[in-house]
Amino acid sequence: xxxxxxxxxxxxxxxxxxxxxxxxxxxxxxxxxxxxxxxxxxxxxxxxxxxxxxxxxxxxxxxxxxxxxxxxxxxxxxxxxxxxxxxxxxxxxxxxxxxxxxxxxxxxxxxxxxxxxxxxxxxxxxxxxxxxxxxxxxxxxxxxxxxxxxxxxxxxxxxxxxxxxxxxxxxxxxxxxxxxxxxxxxxxx
Amino acid sequence: xxxxxxxxxxxxxxxxxxxxxxxxxxxxxxxxxxxxxxxxxxxxxxxxxxxxxxxxxxxxxxxxxxxxxxxxxxxxxxxxxxxxxxxxxxxxxxxxxxxxxxxxxxxxxxxxxxxxxxxxxxxxxxxxxxxxxxxxxxxxxxxxxxxxxxxxxxxxxxxxxxxxxxxxxxxxxxxxxxxxxxxxxxxxx
Numbered sequence: 001x002x003x004x005x006x007x008x009x010x011x012x013x014x015x016x017x018x019x020x021x022x023x024x025x026x027x028x029x030x031x032x033x034x035x036x037x038x039x040x041x042x043x044x045x046x047x048x049x050x051x052x053x054x055x056x057x058x059x060x061x062x063x064x065x066x067x068x069x070x071x072x073x074x075x076x077x078x079x080x081x082x083x084x085x086x087x088x089x090x091x092x093x094x095x096x097x098x099x100x101x102x103x104x105x106x107x108x109x110x111x112x113x114x115x116x117x118x119x120x121x122x123x124x125x126x127x128x129x130x131x132x133x134x135x136x137x138x139x140x141x142x143x144x145x146x147x148x149x150x151x152x153x154x155x156x157x158x159x160x161x162x163x164x165x166x167x168x169x170x171x172x173x174x175x176x177x178x179x180x181x182x183x184x185x186x187x188x189x
Numbered sequence: 190x191x192x193x194x195x196x197x198x199x200x201x202x203x204x205x206x207x208x209x210x211x212x213x214x215x216x217x218x219x220x221x222x223x224x225x226x227x228x229x230x231x232x233x234x235x236x237x238x239x240x241x242x243x244x245x246x247x248x249x250x251x252x253x254x255x256x257x258x259x260x261x262x263x264x265x266x267x268x269x270x271x272x273x274x275x276x277x278x279x280x281x282x283x284x285x286x287x288x289x290x291x292x293x294x295x296x297x298x299x300x301x302x303x304x305x306x307x308x309x310x311x312x313x314x315x316x317x318x319x320x321x322x323x324x325x326x327x328x329x330x331x332x333x334x335x336x337x338x339x340x341x342x343x344x345x346x347x348x349x350x351x352x353x354x355x356x357x358x359x360x361x362x363x364x365x366x367x368x369x370x371x372x373x374x375x376x377x378x
Contacts (some may be wrong), residue, residue: 012234017268022320029323032316036277036330040285042306045201048289050282050308052274057266057316064264068274072286075253077246079206085241085257087287087361088225091280093239096229097261098276099373100237116378117231119239127221127246130358131211134218140363141225144371149378156377163375169319172276173371174329182333182366184288186352188345189305189338 007153013108031058046074047083088141092121095172099146102166107152112162115151144176196342202297220247235263236272277330281310284361288335291355296341301351304340333365 025032034057040050052068054061071084085093096119107114123144129137150159167173214221223246229239241257243250260273274282285308296303312333318326339348356362 012236014234014268018320021267022322025316025320026322029315029317032320032322034314034316036275036281036312036314038278038281038285038308038310040282040289040308040310042289042293042303044293045203046290046293047201048286050285052278052282055264055275055278062264062266064274065271068278070259070274070279070282070286072282072290074290075244075251077251078210079203082254084286085253085259086225086244087283087285087290088364089227089241089244089257090259090283090286091361091364092225092227093229093241093259093261094276094279094283095371096227096239096276097237097259097273097279100229100231101235101261101263101276104231104233104235114231118378119227119229121227121229123225125223125225125360126218127214127223128218129363130360131207131214131221132358133211133215133221138363138367139358139360140367141360141369144369146371146373148373148375150375151378154377159377160375163373167373169321169328171314171319171328171330172280173373174318174327175277175280176364176369177371178327178329179368180330180333180365182284182335182362184335184337184352184356184362186337186339186349188343188348189307189340 007113009108009111009113011104011108011114013105015105015108018105046080048072088123088125091176092123092144095144095146095176096121098170098172099148099163099166102170103148103150103162106162106165110162112152112154112158118149120147121145196302198297198300198302200293200297200303202294204294204297207294235267235269237261277312277314280365281312281333284333284335284365285310287359287361288337288352288355291359292337292339292351295351295354299351301341301343301347307338309336310334
């Protein structure tokens with residue numbers, strides 16, 4: 001009889017720490033109240049530079065290891081300079097990152113070794129909305145489609161279940177698919 | 190009598206081109222159908238690298254001047270390596286870029302010279318949602334607050350109207366504040 005191999009699954013996710021955090025936050029729900037932040041500065045035209053550095057969580061101010069900077073702009077076909085991805089493409093980047101992190105975490109928890117996880121995202125938008133041509137056309141996406149190609153030691157059904165569980169717990173999936181109140185204030189400086 | 194100064198407003202936005210595009214797309218609405226895209230590749234743990242390069246619009250495939258790359262990750266307090274902003278912060282970056290580009294465009298159209306436009310964004314999130322502690326807590330933001338500090342040749346009322354008009358035509362504001370259908374598919378590769 002062949003001896004069963006000891007398979008060590010390592011997707012680089014510390015599931016014990018996450019489960020520990022879940023226990024800790026179940027005890028002290030106030031620590032689970034996070035505030036995520038970004039600041040931005042207009043550069044010129046449609047070009048903006050944003051920074052992400054601080055956030056609040058576990059009851060105190062937190063800092064990323066470094067400041068993360070992002071340029072957004074509009075493409076040349078809108079007579080802009082294309083100094084960065086468009087803001088709507090950046091939202092797709094957030095969705096990809098959120099769902100993929102979830103897939104790695106759930107896979108680790110389920111003992112599924114991942115080899116590669118690729119996502120392809122596409123979102124339709126009818127520009128008659130933002131250009132004010134047709135008031136019945138929304139400004140945002142008319143829908144988003146995400147396709148994951150997952151290479152892993154798992155069946156198609158297991159992979160589908162993995163991706164479905166990630167979607168179920170994804171913050172950005174929820175932000176895009178469900179309404180969120182956004183308050184915008186303006187001050188003359 | 191003092192001679193009125195000729196004030197040339199230049200926010201770096203080519204409003205004539207945008208109005209021309211609006212006229213053109215009013216004639217040919219099919220050209221207004223855009224498809225925005227991103228692709229991503231899991232790196233390790235919660236770290237993902239995304240790219241933005243191609244999109245579809247004006248009836249044909251389009252390309253950015255360069256590939257725009259983005260790293261997303263989770264912070265160290267979630268036992269991750271903090272190799273990039275979190276996906277939810279990236280969504281805030283998109284909102285900042287979209288509203289700011291709109292402010293510059295509307296200001297140009299209204300003859301308002303901007304000197305600086307700063308945005309501060311904050312979004313609350315109760316982590317009991319994504320951690321599955323409390324099924325009544327949503328995964329996403331419980332709300333977003335954006336404060337714009339605008340230095341411009343305009344009154345407080347004009348600045349408020351400017352920001353309100355940008356919000357009214359913002360794609361990312363709409364994506365966050367209104368529901369969008371997101372379809373996620375998984376394939377074993």
